[in-house]
Amino acid sequence: MIQFEHRPGILDLGWGHPRPGLLPVQEWAAAGAVAAREFGWRQLTYGSAAGPAPLVEWLSARLRTAAGRTFVTGGASHGLALVASLLAGRDDVILVDSPTYHLAFRILADTGARLMRAPADAAGADPDALTRMLATLRAEGRRVPLLYLVPTFANPTGRSLPLDRRRALVALAQRSGLTLLEDDTYRELGYDGPAPPSLWDLAGGDGVVRLGTFAKTVAPGLRLGWVNAAPPLIARLTALGYVDSGGGVNHAVATTMSCFVASGAYDRHVAVIRAEYRAQRDALVAALRPHLPVTAPGGGWFLWVALPPGLAATRLLARAERRGTSFVPGSRFYVDGAGGADRIRLSFSHLAPADLTEAAARLGAALADSR
Numbered sequence: 001m002i003q004f005e006h007r008p009g010i011l012d013l014g015w016g017h018p019r020p021g022l023l024p025v026q027e028w029a030a031a032g033a034v035a036a037r038e039f040g041w042r043q044l045t046y047g048s049a050a051g052p053a054p055l056v057e058w059l060s061a062r063l064r065t066a067a068g069r070t071f072v073t074g075g076a077s078h079g080l081a082l083v084a085s086l087l088a089g090r091d092d093v094i095l096v097d098s099p100t101y102h103l104a105f106r107i108l109a110d111t112g113a114r115l116m117r118a119p120a121d122a123a124g125a126d127p128d129a130l131t132r133m134l135a136t137l138r139a140e141g142r143r144v145p146l147l148y149l150v151p152t153f154a155n156p157t158g159r160s161l162p163l164d165r166r167r168a169l170v171a172l173a174q175r176s177g178l179t180l181l182e183d184d185t186y187r188e189l190g191y192d193g194p195a196p197p198s199l200w201d202l203a204g205g206d207g208v209v210r211l212g213t214f215a216k217t218v219a220p221g222l223r224l225g226w227v228n229a230a231p232p233l234i235a236r237l238t239a240l241g242y243v244d245s246g247g248g249v250n251h252a253v254a255t256t257m258s259c260f261v262a263s264g265a266y267d268r269h270v271a272v273i274r275a276e277y278r279a280q281r282d283a284l285v286a287a288l289r290p291h292l293p294v295t296a297p298g299g300g301w302f303l304w305v306a307l308p309p310g311l312a313a314t315r316l317l318a319r320a321e322r323r324g325t326s327f328v329p330g331s332r333f334y335v336d337g338a339g340g341a342d343r344i345r346l347s348f349s350h351l352a353p354a355d356l357t358e359a360a361a362r363l364g365a366a367l368a369d370s371r
């Protein structure tokens with residue numbers, strides 16, 4: 001029925017899923033009733049190619065994006081697959097940040113392109129080293145159309161790329177023709193202040209494609225997101241054969257979302273979950289501090305934690321599971337697997353504060369077993 005598998009006895013910090021009790025079941029049902037009344041049969045027929053106007057207009061206003069630059073998708077993963085399939089192909093090189101969202105690797109690899117790790121340091125993608133790498137690859141005759149990154153409240157690190165690097169990456173993209181594929185999934189989930197400006201905003205839409213989603217702010221089961229791109233790419237998306245045949249992606253859900261946002265339910269819900277996820281972050285950070293050096297991320301769903309010297313994440317994982325908790329080992333987030341052996345990703349999104357505190361105690365016990 002659902003993707004999450006509960007393993008009895010395990011308080012799992014591995015899943016980047018919402019806390020079930022925070023999903024807006026009643027509010028969504030209410031929006032569904034309003035949408036049925038408001039749109040009638042128009043909600044149940046084929047939708048317009050780029051998405052229903054009420055939702056596209058709300059997105060454009062909210063994200064301060066000009067008309068003609070939004071295409072509604074079935075989530076960020078879908079947007080990623082569509083954009084990558086249009087911009088990259090066999091024998092191309094797609095650069096990916098390191099570490100970065102591991103499930104993007106398979107989506108990007110489906111294009112047939114070769115994935116390579118983009119240079120990065122503790123602050124994130126390194127524009128100078130990237131400039132050199134790009135020149136070398138192109139001198140070898142490789143086509144390098146894309147760099148994929150999650151610059152804001154990232155998965156897995158929780159960190160945000162500094163402003164000077166954002167500007168330098170945008171300048172590199174605009175002079176080199178490399179497209180920055182900005183996965184902006186966590187933008188709305190800032191806990192200590194607003195998110196930094198997106199690459200998309202800094203670039204004025206030139207050289208950047210942005211992926212957005214309602215998966216983290218409303219619900220992943222809706223399968224609803226969007227792509228922001230320059231009009232020629234939006235035109236290619238709307239002209240795709242399956243859009244021509246099937247109409248706008250996920251039309252009924254997109255129209256319901258237009259009612260959800262128009263009623264104020266979206267803003268109310270995001271305010272609630274921001275407070276809840278902030279409390280979950282704080283609970284996990286506080287409970288881990290006696291055991292591990294943790295820094296609270298400014299947003300998103302994840303802690304990226306360095307293990308004591310000499311302790312490999314995979315060795316700790318086996319011990320953690322014996323103690324009744326789990327996590328994702330850091331190496332999964334490096335496309336070449338070379339890195340992150342001494343890091344772990346802990347998600348604070350899925351469990352309530354009391355369970356997070358207990359999971360941290362179990363992890364502490366597993367660390368003590370490892371000493």
Ligand SMILES: Cc1ncc(COP(=O)(O)O)c(C=O)c1O
Pocket residue numbers: 016074075076077078101150155183185212213214215220224225
């Ligand atoms: C960075 C990032 N991008 C995309 C996704 C998936 O988004 P969607 O459910 O909208 O496909 C996730 C979910 O974990 C994510 O962390």
